[in-house]
Amino acid sequence: GAVVSQHPSRVICKSGTSVKIECRSLDFQATTMFWYRQFPKQSLMLMATSNEGSKATYEQGVEKDKFLINHASLTLSTLTVTSAHPEDSSFYICSARGPLGQGRGTEAFFGQGTRLTVV
Amino acid sequence: AQRVTQPEKLLSVFKGAPVELKCNYSYSGSPELFWYVQYSRQRLQLLLRHISRESIKGFTADLNKGETSFHLKKPFAQEEDSAMYYCALSDDFGNEKLTFGTGTRLTIIP
Numbered sequence: 001g002a003v004v005s006q007h008p009s010r011v012i013c014k015s016g017t018s019v020k021i022e023c024r025s026l027d028f029q030a031t032t033m034f035w036y037r038q039f040p041k042q043s044l045m046l047m048a049t050s051n052e053g054s055k056a057t058y059e060q061g062v063e064k065d066k067f068l069i070n071h072a073s074l075t076l077s078t079l080t081v082t083s084a085h086p087e088d089s090s091f092y093i094c095s096a097r098g099p100l101g102q103g104r105g106t107e108a109f110f111g112q113g114t115r116l117t118v119v
Numbered sequence: 120a121q122r123v124t125q126p127e128k129l130l131s132v133f134k135g136a137p138v139e140l141k142c143n144y145s146y147s148g149s150p151e152l153f154w155y156v157q158y159s160r161q162r163l164q165l166l167l168r169h170i171s172r173e174s175i176k177g178f179t180a181d182l183n184k185g186e187t188s189f190h191l192k193k194p195f196a197q198e199e200d201s202a203m204y205y206c207a208l209s210d211d212f213g214n215e216k217l218t219f220g221t222g223t224r225l226t227i228i229p
Binding site: 004034036041042043044045046049093095107108109110111112113 | 128161162163164165168205216217218219220221222
């Protein structure tokens with residue numbers, strides 16, 4: 001399958017600083033990328049959907065000014081956690097999907113995730 | 120709102136025994152259902168989706184709209200099946216926005 005790479009895999013930052021997480025599709029053009037958050041022993045929760053060249057669509061309860069998403073090219077989306085607090089500590093996962101094919105769409109491929117710890 | 124329920128957080132099965140991972144969903148439209156798997160130290164990956172009606176690694180899942188279920192089954196468990204399994208639902212708008220269940224950790228006992 002296609003490869004989605006997330007960077008960094010782990011990051012520790014101080015409260016009040018901003019952290020940027022990158023999600024790249026390495027061998028396909030990702031028209032849509034999704035950002036998820038996973039708390040320990042809980043499910044993945046969709047934060048936002050980003051389409052290349054347009055503003056991200058945030059899920060209810062997700063602060064768009066807190067979690068800035070940029071999808072400037074067909075192979076890169078970034079999530080910036082601004083003014084990070086300890087409660088933002090979590091596992092963040094991106095997934096990327098190629099252009100819609102026949103039928104119901106194409107498979108989404110997942111990055112390896114980023115463990116964010118805010119101290 | 121759509122919801123996916125996986126009632127079992129942990130499931131242990133002996134090698135060679137049948138496996139069934141339960142998944143129930145609630146959604147008013149026509150959803151698409153998926154099973155994703157995460158092996159130890161690996162990323163989440165698609166196992167199967169109901170519209171393809173495939174059998175992957177011996178696993179099958181049938182969408183039962185009457186019972187709103189999409190249980191994952193395998194007749195004979197293998198040790199390499201030990202992993203975290205997530206059931207997921209996509210709404211009928213075709214945008215692949217996924218709602219995940221809480222996952223079931225399957226352990227195959229040798």
